Amino acid sequence: MDVPFVKQTLDNGLDVIVHEDHGCPIVAVNIWYHVGSKNERPGRTGFAHLFEHLMFEGSEHHDRGYFHPLQQAGAAVNGSTNADRTNYWEVVPTNALELALWMESDRMGYLLPALTPEKFEHQRDVVLNERRQSYENRPYGMVGMATMAALYPPDHPYHWTTIGSAADLRAAEYDDIRSFFRMFYHPGNASLTLAGDIEASEGIALAKRYFEDIPAGAPVSRVTVEESTLPADTRLVLEDRVERPRLYLAWHAPRLFAPGDAELDVLADVLSNGKASRLYKTLVQELRIATDVSATQWSRELSGVFQIVATAAPGRVLAELDEVITAELGRLQAEGPTLVELERSLAQVEAHFVYRLQTVGGFGGKSDQLNGYNMVVADPGYFDTDLARYCDVTADGVRGVVGRHLTRARRVAVSAVPRGSAHVALPGSVGAMVS
Amino acid sequence: MTVDRSRVPSVGPDPTFVFPTASRTTLPNGLDVRTIQHRKMPVVSALLLLRCGAASDPAGQAGLASLTAALLDEGTRVRTGLEVSECFGRLGAQFDVDAGMDATMVRLTTLARVAGDGLSLLAELVREPRFDTGAFDRVRALRLDQLAQLREVAPVIADRTFARLLYGRQPYGHLPFGTEGGVRTLARDDIVRFHAQCYRPTLATLIVVGDGSHENLAGMAAEAFASWAGASEASEPVGGHSEVAADPPRLVVVDRPGAVQSELRIGHVAVSRDTPDYFPLLVLNMALGGQFTSRINLNLREDKGYTYGVRSAFDFRRRPGPFLVQTAVETAATSASIREVLDEIRAVRDGRPVTRLELERALTGLTRGYPRGFETAEQVARGLAQVALHGLPDDHFSQFRRCVAAVSVADVAQVARDHLDPGRLSAVIVGDRAAVSAAVAEVGLGPPTAFDLA
Numbered sequence: 001m002d003v004p005f006v007k008q009t010l011d012n013g014l015d016v017i018v019h020e021d022h023g024c025p026i027v028a029v030n031i032w033y034h035v036g037s038k039n040e041r042p043g044r045t046g047f048a049h050l051f052e053h054l055m056f057e058g059s060e061h062h063d064r065g066y067f068h069p070l071q072q073a074g075a076a077v078n079g080s081t082n083a084d085r086t087n088y089w090e091v092v093p094t095n096a097l098e099l100a101l102w103m104e105s106d107r108m109g110y111l112l113p114a115l116t117p118e119k120f121e122h123q124r125d126v127v128l129n130e131r132r133q134s135y136e137n138r139p140y141g142m143v144g145m146a147t148m149a150a151l152y153p154p155d156h157p158y159h160w161t162t163i164g165s166a167a168d169l170r171a172a173e174y175d176d177i178r179s180f181f182r183m184f185y186h187p188g189n190a191s192l193t194l195a196g197d198i199e200a201s202e203g204i205a206l207a208k209r210y211f212e213d214i215p216a217g218a219p220v221s222r223v224t225v226e227e228s229t230l231p232a233d234t235r236l237v238l239e240d241r242v243e244r245p246r247l248y249l250a251w252h253a254p255r256l257f258a259p260g261d262a263e264l265d266v267l268a269d270v271l272s273n274g275k276a277s278r279l280y281k282t283l284v285q286e287l288r289i290a291t292d293v294s295a296t297q298w299s300r301e302l303s304g305v306f307q308i309v310a311t312a313a314p315g316r317v318l319a320e321l322d323e324v325i326t327a328e329l330g331r332l333q334a335e336g337p338t339l340v341e342l343e344r345s346l347a348q349v350e351a352h353f354v355y356r357l358q359t360v361g362g363f364g365g366k367s368d369q370l371n372g373y374n375m376v377v378a379d380p381g382y383f384d385t386d387l388a389r390y391c392d393v394t395a396d397g398v399r400g401v402v403g404r405h406l407t408r409a410r411r412v413a414v415s416a417v418p419r420g421s422a423h424v425a426l427p428g429s430v431g432a433m434v435s
Numbered sequence: 436m437t438v439d440r441s442r443v444p445s446v447g448p449d450p451t452f453v454f455p456t457a458s459r460t461t462l463p464n465g466l467d468v469r470t471i472q473h474r475k476m477p478v479v480s481a482l483l484l485l486r487c488g489a490a491s492d493p494a495g496q497a498g499l500a501s502l503t504a505a506l507l508d509e510g511t512r513v514r515t516g517l518e519v520s521e522c523f524g525r526l527g528a529q530f531d532v533d534a535g536m537d538a539t540m541v542r543l544t545t546l547a548r549v550a551g552d553g554l555s556l557l558a559e560l561v562r563e564p565r566f567d568t569g570a571f572d573r574v575r576a577l578r579l580d581q582l583a584q585l586r587e588v589a590p591v592i593a594d595r596t597f598a599r600l601l602y603g604r605q606p607y608g609h610l611p612f613g614t615e616g617g618v619r620t621l622a623r624d625d626i627v628r629f630h631a632q633c634y635r636p637t638l639a640t641l642i643v644v645g646d647g648s649h650e651n652l653a654g655m656a657a658e659a660f661a662s663w664a665g666a667s668e669a670s671e672p673v674g675g676h677s678e679v680a681a682d683p684p685r686l687v688v689v690d691r692p693g694a695v696q697s698e699l700r701i702g703h704v705a706v707s708r709d710t711p712d713y714f715p716l717l718v719l720n721m722a723l724g725g726q727f728t729s730r731i732n733l734n735l736r737e738d739k740g741y742t743y744g745v746r747s748a749f750d751f752r753r754r755p756g757p758f759l760v761q762t763a764v765e766t767a768a769t770s771a772s773i774r775e776v777l778d779e780i781r782a783v784r785d786g787r788p789v790t791r792l793e794l795e796r797a798l799t800g801l802t803r804g805y806p807r808g809f810e811t812a813e814q815v816a817r818g819l820a821q822v823a824l825h826g827l828p829d830d831h832f833s834q835f836r837r838c839v840a841a842v843s844v845a846d847v848a849q850v851a852r853d854h855l856d857p858g859r860l861s862a863v864i865v866g867d868r869a870a871v872s873a874a875v876a877e878v879g880l881g882p883p884t885a886f887d888l889a
Contacts (some may be wrong), residue, residue: 074803351527
């Protein structure tokens, strides 16, 4: 992979990465703060994401809303929060690069003087509406919360989801913002990438100019966790406003880049990527007992989750789907994927590594990837090492991860079923508590 | 050097950017081929534009265009569906089909080194699909099941109801995905007939953008598609347009008992893509509701906190598409939100037209942001598909910014008067009827009407 970059850490601890791509007269400005919902505490979930909203409400020297000057300059602007990190980005025409750096540095250095209880209350309402729109009023929208809560113990940082609980959001206090900002939003806990039509030396100089006066903060200690194991086969049922029962199977899996992570990605491909994949072929095409199926390795910093999701065809119960899925996993554990399957998966992985390099900015663009590698393995140029993991995957390796991680005895199965249809859930399921 | 924080930096002169222009050739079979060299990455993106979409669905067969498209990768004369899928996998290809209102687009992106193989497979899919009976039955059953699942997806219920409300049983009256009633009537023969009528080189444009010269890209296209003859005896596509239903109900509530939000659609039938007012309307919409900093979003989200977000759009189609505002709001804020939206539309037309400052912001946002859409081969291919579909001039990309920049405050005021009609606005609410009915009856659209989608 050809993604040359220059990286320099400023005196205040800010990592600055610049990648030149002169294909289009635009520059991606992308900042990752190493804070997410994993840094929250029980009873105050959802705070990291609520805080992200406040970052768009103005800072000391531009206390009028973040979007105006940038959209006017032709920028795309967004941000997102997940369990591990919060990111903010602009994609600007080259002539607006300094504007974007000014805006980003102002909110990194001078957010608190512009904050008010009114802004806080207001964005809390917006976030509660986001929660209604994206989770509460959406079919199967609450399953993720039930799954994570069952997979991880209550004090584990992945026990809750990033949107948080509505009660916690209502309980969030204005005064908590200051300490949260001071703890996490400072140069030493951030990584800034500029990618696009800019010289590397100029990028470094501009980053220094706008960010080096911002004082360093106290080092943030990494969140660590004990490796958690599930004591038993956990079966939950969630009655929801849905038309069809859907089965969500989840297992603990290796964290991002750990041994076994790439094997589980390949396994997910073999199981459900495309119409020639194993589960699609058996469940949807041959037996016709499911209408869709997907398998995903969600690998994150502290721990991964491997998940298989399938929706029952009319008249089918979820136990039928479970039997077929479990049998297929058993077959893969015994025999491994075929050489043809492995080759196909690798061809797709290689192509997607290239496709991912087509954009400099936005979610998933090159600037996001450089920051991601930098945050997790302290090496923005990790592309080739990352890709090599997939080239090294063998059939035996895939057999191994199935045996080690995907056992029925240590699994969370959530049956999401239409209201009043608890009988189509997996036998032995107990009601999930979500709100 | 200390940063001057007394004001935000000004933006310097716009960087130069040479917008791409397509090279065109026509194959002996009549296929219009347009190519653009895009050398940024070793990738080629192909897009076959077929000028038939859901608006060509025959009466009673809502979903035919979409189901036909969904069956393309289920097998060809010489390859089973499974083999097609394995082939895409080996190529590392990204394949998808998108049946829209006016057109069907079949898209394929591959690495440049296998682009020839990708194009050949693409040609095979559209030229000689198998439409195997077993696959047809299965895909139709899956579609019916997906449609059943969509009964619980509030935004989809709102979109479907709004389309039906505005267009009745006219071609734009259903979503491309179809209806349960329509899909249930479809037989394999309908698919075969629709394919013969619509999948023909003379009705299509093939767009190839990527890492290769025009000769190289066009050569691959010709090799792959030269033998595509299309059905010889086929009549022109069915469907066809008649004018829209007169006087739709003004206020419709679709009941979703206990819903925590109301999904809203507010609008009326507006203009087609070929309107001479296209550019002023783009600018008007940017000021009114097209982006985060537009009036309606600042009002409903940033000032009131009723919603996570709200946007407006003129949906420019080959025939008059809707102007619409769409959002989801907290149930308790339903009537207040509708009232605010109606007020904003009235205001931008009559009381509080777009100001010089708003115009300036909208113009610069549109023009300075425009080059961003030319970063990837796929983006360029999609842009070119709009040019081909709507018969825009070959230099559309390079003229865009000049046309936007020429829009004046007076132009925007004029098109707001001409194309926004507060007296014709209809609102669809998908939400808790018992909780919202009394209050929404007071927003000025008359009493809520029940509306049967079936």
